[in-house]
Amino acid sequence: MSSILTNNGAMVALQTLNSINSDLSKTQSMISTGKDVASAKDNSSVWAISKVMESDVAGFKAISDSLALGESTLAVASEAAETVTDLLTDIKEKVVSAQEENVDRDKIQTDIDALIGQVKSVIGAAQFNGLSLVEGTDDVNVLSSLDRASDGTVTASDITVSRQDLSTSAGTYGSGTSLxxxxxxxxxxxANTANTAVVTVGNTWAADDVATLSVAGVDVSFTATGTAVADVADGLAGVINGLGLEGVTATGNGDGTLTISSTNAFEDIAVTTGETTAGDGDVLITALNGTTGLTDTSGSIDERAxxxxxxxxxxxxxxxxxxxxxxxxxxxxxxxxxxxxxxxxxxxxxxxxxxxxxxxxxxxxxxxxxxxxxxxxxxxxxxxxxxxxxxxxxxxxGGLFGLDSIDVTTNAGADAALGNIETLINNSIDAAASFGSAQGRIETQSSFISNLTDALTSGIGSMVDADMEEASAKLQALQVQQQLGVQSLSIANQAPQTILSLFG
Known part of the structure; x- marks a missing residue:
């Protein structure tokens, strides 16, 4: 049945054309934006996920900037620590040369003072954007990551860089809990009081009996000419003094005992007694370092310090x-x-x-x-x-505490400086090593963040980016469908005109 009031064919053609136009509009949007999911109405779940990931990518890009800043700061600190190590090594050379007494120590001290000034200059200049890692003790945190948990919670992670104080400050003594x-x-x-060992020669002696003794690893002996124990003790004392051991002297006490004294500051002196080659003439340590009543065959005279x-x-x-x-x-x-x-x-x-x-x-x-x-x-x-x-x-x-006080103009000062400069060199080496380790961590993290950002960006693209080859082919097909739809609608609209011929 035909009707001039209702044109079903036109309605169908119009619906088809509207659908084609809608698809064509979406395809044109994909081509113009490059995205399959450009807004929440396209695909709300995918759009939401992509936006979260995009925010993470933006955060990681900021983290890359933070890591770059931290890496630069560390590079400055590392260079300073290595330079200070070289300067301290130069100072050590001067200190070693000052150990000789027939050198001009005043001139050597002038060179050392100049090197110390250079060390201070390096430490003072070693900052990046106002931040120095070679002064103070507070840790510095470098933002290194944003960690997203399964529940969506985000926490920041840091790489902690330990400051290495290479200043010469003496510090401040506290008043807190007693240590x-x-x-x-x-x-x-x-005091300068010598420590001693008393050796007692006892029992029966005969001519040609031999008493033996070891002092500081050197063996000595005395052959008795008679039976008097006092002669044996005095004889051993004379032999010990003849050795010329540094800081060691022996005294025969005239009563069968001898006292061995040591003024060595930082060295114990081992003493070991021996038996005679005949008879029963024992030799024993009966007093050592102020302790009496001993009957030992060996012991050590304590260092004086x-x-x-x-x-x-x-x-x-x-x-x-x-x-x-x-x-x-x-x-x-x-x-x-x-x-x-x-x-x-x-x-x-x-x-x-x-x-x-x-x-x-x-x-x-x-x-x-x-x-x-x-x-x-x-x-x-x-x-x-x-x-x-x-x-x-x-x-x-400070880690270089005492550097200011190096003075090689005296024997005592030169001796002390030799040990102290080693401590300072070790401190600067430790600082440089610590900075190098932190640099390695930051470089590794920076590389990881860069790769992670690329991976996230690629993942976002796979979810929301349009397939341009597919979109291009679809555009051409829809344009053809649109032309056919227009023609179909035109034909459908002409259908009622045929009814007029019935009234001709």
């Missing part, structure tokens, strides 16, 4: 300060972050050496059996009070 229990002085005074023994179990925290008193003056060192009892002992040594005290010499040692670190202080003059204490809550001394 006195972590350090023990061997005596309340330090007094010591500060540090705990093998207590941890060292930043700001922990230890103070050694020698005579009427005190010398302190305040530990920095990550330091140990070895650092404390060496810091105190530097503090005492920096004072340039007459007759005072120091060394640092580690017990091979217990691992305990000790600071040893020797006094070649009159007796001085000696004590140690400690407190928390101070401000750390």
């Amino acid at each position: 006195a229990a972590n350090a023990t002085a061997s005596d309340t005074a330090v 007094e010591s500060v023994a540090f705990s093998t179990s207590a941890a060292v925290k930043e700001g922990d300060g230890y103070k050694v008193t020698v005579g009427g003056s005190s010398y302190n060192y305040v530990a920095g972050k990550g330091e140990s009892m070895e650092d404390v002992a060496r810091g105190l040594k530097t503090a005492i050496d920096s004072a340039g005290l007459d007759d005072i010499s120091t060394t640092v040692s580690k017990d091979a059996d217990t691992g305990q670190w000790s600071l040893k202080v020797d006094n070649d003059g009159s007796s001085l009070a000696f004590s140690v204490t400690g407190n928390e809550g101070g401000e750390a001394s």
Whole structure:
């Protein structure tokens, strides 16, 4: 049935044309934007995921900038630490040359002062955008990642870079909790008093009996000419004195005993007695280092120096300060972050050496059996009070503490400088190594972030980007369909005209 009121064919043709136009509009949008999902109405779930990932990509690009800034800052600090190491090595060469007494130490000191000034200049200039990693102790955090959990929570991750304080500051001794229990002085005074061993020659002697003795690893012997024990003791004393051992003397006491004395500051002297080759003439150590009543065949005369023994179990925290008193003056060192009892002992040594005290010499040692670190202080003059204490809550001394005080114009100063410059070189080497390690981490993370950003960008594209080959082919097909739809609608609209012929 035909109707002039309702044209079903035109309605169908119009619907088809509208559908084609809609698809054509979407395809043209894909081609113009390059995206299959350009807005939430295209595909809400995919659009939402892509927007989250796009925000992550934007964040990672900012992280790349942060890593680049951190890498540049570290590069400056690393170059400074390596330069300081080279300068300290130059100073060491000067210190070594000053060990000879027939050189112009004043001129050598002038060169050393110039090098010290250069070290300070390098440290002062080693900053990037106002941030220096070679002064102070606070850690610096470099933003390295954004970590998204399965529940959508995002947290920032950092690479922590430890500052390496290469300043020459003395620090500030604190007034916090006492640390006195972590350090023990061997005596309340330090003096030039020799330590001794008393050797007793006893029992029966006959002519041609031979008494043997070992002092500091050197064997000595004395052949008796008669039966008098006093003669044997005095004879052994004479042989020992004839050895010319540094700091070691022996005295026959005229009663069958001899006293072996040692003024060696930092060296124990081993003493071992022997039997005679005939008879029963025993030789025994009956007193050692002030302890009497011994009947030993071997022992050691203690070094003259007094010591500060540090705990093998207590941890060292930043700001922990230890103070050694020698005579009427005190010398302190305040530990920095990550330091140990070895650092404390060496810091105190530097503090005492920096004072340039007459007759005072120091060394640092580690017990091979217990691992305990000790600071040893020797006094070649009159007796001085000696004590140690400690407190928390101070401000750390710089890693090059004591550099300012290197003085090779005297024998004592040159000797002290040789040990202290080694400590300073090790500190600068450790700083450079720490910076190098952090640089490696940041470079690795920077490379990873760059690759991760590329991967995320590619993933987003695979979800929302249009397939341009497919879109182009579809555009051409839809344009043809659109032309056919227009023609179909035109034909459908002409259908009612045929009804007019029925009324002609």
